[in-house]
Structure formats: structure tokens, C-alpha cells
Amino acid sequence: MAVGVKVMKRPGSATSYVRATLKGMALTFRHLFQPKVTMQYPEEKSTEDWTISSRWRGTHRMLTDEQGRSKCVACGLCPQICPANCIKLVPGEDEQGNRYPLIYEIDEFRCVFCGYCQEVCPEEAIHVGVHYENSEYSRDRFVYDLERLCAQTHPVSTLWDPSDPRGE
């Protein structure tokens, strides 16, 4: 154990314009022959060094069951935890007494993409998704309703998912 103190001395040798400039140019030229780090987005969406993380927290997706209905049981946990208050949920009940959402809307403009909704959902219904290109032509298109959330097809984040045991 040793937390020391290091006094930063100024370099003793003389500074110079010419030597520093030449040195800088030499270094920069050396960089010309190193592998490129840039990515030609949007033609290229991943490189050898980087692909988007499977834990990415992007626009939401609601998972559906075999009949194509949303898995949500309108338990009310996600609107409660959402720090941005951007989930609107009106619960309903069908003839068998099953709860389902009458209205389920997420305002993606207010959302801060914290992923808490996915973390708390006991039915693994709402998920943040691995998706990042969200442009639209009008503001109201950013309020995603239940139909739109169910129709999303991008992969969902593996955080808080049994498929990624280290993700809790």
C-alpha cells in the first residue's frame, strides 16, 4: 500500500519551435500508416472493433405472446418507476378477469432511456431495444402507442434478462 505524492517538475531542457513542430509532424505522419479508426456511417453500421452492445438501451419494444397480444398485464410498475414520467397506462379487464392495458403509450421524447421499465417489468413485456435510428417527420410520431410498440422488430436489450446471467 502506498499512496505517494509526485511533484510534477517542469522539463529542464529548452523548448523549441522547430524541433517541436518537426516532432509533431513526424508523429502525425506515422499515424497516417496506422489502421483507420473511423467508420463510414451510415453505409457501415459496425466494424471489426465495434458492434453495438447487446445491452444497448434504445427505443422500446413490447413483446407479445403466441396470439400476438402484448404480454403486459397492466400491473402499473413501469409507470411508477419511470423517472421521466413518460409512460401512460390505463388498465382494463377482460371477461375472464385478465388485466390488460387499454392505453399504453410511451413518449420517447421524454424518455431518458434508463431502462428501469424493463428492469421492473414482472412479465418481461416492455423492453428497451437495440435500436438507435429514430428520426421522424413530426413530433407526435414520437408517442409510441401499444400497437406500434408491439410491431417493433428490433432485438431487445439483454440487460435484466435471463439470457445474460451477468446482467442480473
Add this chain to the structure above:
Amino acid sequence: MNKRTVELELATPGLDAQGRPVRVPLTVGGTGGGEVAGQVAVEPGSEHMLLNIGPQHPATHGVLRLVVELDGEVVVRCIPHVGYLHSGFEKLGEYRHYNQIIPLTDRTDYLSPMANNVGFALAAERLMGIAITPRCTVLRVIACEMSRVISHMVWLGTTAIDLGAFTPFLWAFQERERIYDLQEMWTGARLTTSVTRVGGMMADIPDAFVTGLRHFTETFPKTLHEIDGVLTRNAVWVGRTQNVGVLRREEAINHSLSGPMLRASGVAYDLRRDKPYLDYETYDFDVPVGEHGDVYDRYLVRLEECHQSNRILQQALARLPDGPVNVDDPRVILPSKSRAMSDMEAMIYHFKQVMEGVKAPVGEAYVGIENPKGELGTYLVSDGSAKPVRWRIRPPSFINLSSLPKMAEGHLLSDLIAINASVDIVMGEVDR
């Protein structure tokens, strides 16, 4: 007496009794009355000029506005105006559960989000008397040091650009991107990480993370040496930074500075060493201090801190223990997804915790951590409910910024840019 007055709207205009915006007179000429914030009084007959820099100016590093009184090229007085990015985080926090506040802390000092998350979680845990697990401790050290590296890299790049050196900026940002890739791998977000939870972390690191970070720590010093090679002995860099914005020891202490600003003035004060948290006292590292307290020394100190952070990261990787990340307490930590969906008791805890939040006992807690920019203090007061009554942030860069008028006096206008850059402000944190 020849008196001219320029009316100036305040940064955050209030309304007077007639409902008109309050305007503050900036008086040039005349002896001027008492000093009001935003009011600049100039000697009679002088040729002084008032210049407004910002808030929309790339060299002010965010929406900082500087009103500068100039005598020719020389700064006579410099008054910073803050508040353009005020978001009311502290007030918002009073309406949120402790865990719900964590996304807000991402957005204060957005150049070191992970360290802010850790600072808040430590304060909440001290309030609740929770002891975190050994693995979580080491993971949080990794989070803090990664933040220090990216914050200093951004500082270095932008400051070099301000002083006319473009190339180091690209190299520094490249390193930052590599850390962002690691953060993305861990948390699913590059900037708004929200990595901690009260009593643990949002998630354990994925398998590829350790290899990725080890590769980073091996290759990162090369970039630091390159930056060192182009800047440290470069006559242009030295000329623009040495003996500029000097703060002596006593002044630095009197301005209650912290972080690299304080250490560059020769005060060896680092919370990691002096008030250790997260077992920092068991790591091997040096606290760099400067001798002159000028912009150049701040550069040397920050560059060396990157080397030291790299050392800490290597040691943390070597000692990373196995075991659980979260404390084993169902009142604090949500049960895992598979348990919550199969086990009735876990499900009940899950619902109870989400609906009611984690309750803290009545009391207060303060935790200061060594953020990249200085001492980030988090002060929490609890009345026994699941939401804090008061959440106060001690923002290091706001307090460091208070020394700017003192440092800028008597320097050239172009030096003001260097001095302002050397403070390393983040307006998200200054204005909160």
C-alpha cells in the same frame, strides 16, 4: 462626470412589479455605487471596453457567459454568468426514490457519469447503513477511474483546440471512444450510464469487458506519451500556458478549490488519499502536485493523473474478486428476473420495492468523492421516507470556476481562454 450606462438583461431574468424583465445597469464612467453582480463600474474618462463572450461560444466550454472589461487587450475584470443550463436536479430529486435519482446524476457532470453515479450511491448507502460487497467495491473503483480518464481526455482535447493544437484532440477523443465502447458494453449506454443502484450495480460486467479494459490499459499510455511528445516541450504550448493564470497555494485554498486545480497549486489534497473510500488506500498510486499553479502545471497534473488512473485500473483488474455484486437484502435490491417471475415471495418483494422505494432512516449523510474535476460532495437528508427531503450536490467545477475572475485579472484576452479552459468546467454540473 461622464457616465454611460448600458442596460443588460440578467442571465435568468426576473420580473419587476410591473411585470417587465429586470435589467441590470452596466455602468461605464462615474465612480459607480456598490458592487452589484453583473455591474461593472469603470474609472472616469477611461477607454475601457465591455466585451461579452458567450453563452454561445465554443471557447467557453458550454453555455458560460463571460462579461469582460478590457483595457486594450488586457482583462481588467471578468464576471462569469452562470445558470443557462439550470435543470433543477436537486429539486427533482426530492420527488424521486433514491434509485430513480441515479439517472439524474448522469446528467450533472456528463463527462464523468459513472463517477457521479458512484458518488450518489455511496451517499445513499451511508444514509441507510449498507455495506457493499467486495466485487462491487472494485467495480466502482473501475467505474471511477474510467470516468477520470475520459474526463481528462476531453479536457485535454478541448483545451488543446482552444490553444490552436488540433491533433491531440483527435488522439484524446479516440481514447475516450474506446472507454465509451466499454461503458456501452457494461451498461448499454455510452453517456447516460446509470451504472449504480443503491446497494450494488445495475449489472455485472459482461465477460468481454475485462479483456477489453486490459487491452485499453496496455495501449493507453502510448497515446499519453504521444500527447506528451507534441505538447510538453512545444514552445507554443509552453508560451501560452506557463505563468498564465497563476494561483498560489493560499489563494487556491481560500477559493476552496479541489481536484487538479488545487493540486496544481501545490496542495497535495486528494480525497482518495486523505479520506479514502472504496478501499482506495490499498491501491498503489501517486498524487501529482504542481509547483507553480499555472495553466501548464494543471496540464502536467492532469496528464499524470491519467497515468495514475491507468495504474489503478490495472491493479483493480488484477484483484477483481468473484462473488455477488449486490448486497443480499431483498429490501434494497430487486430480486433477479428469473426469481421474481417464479418465486411468489420474491415477486412480493419486487412489487413492494418498486411501489414504495427503498426507505432510508431519518438522518443525513455526506459523502465526498474525488471526481475528475475535484471533490464531488453528495449530501442527503432523509425524513424516513423513500425520497430524500434534500439532495445537495457540491459541484467541484462550480466552485473551481469562482477563481476565474481572480486568475484572469491582468492577463490578455487570449489568455483568458486558456485560463477558462484550465478550470475544466462542465456547465451541466455548474448550473445543475
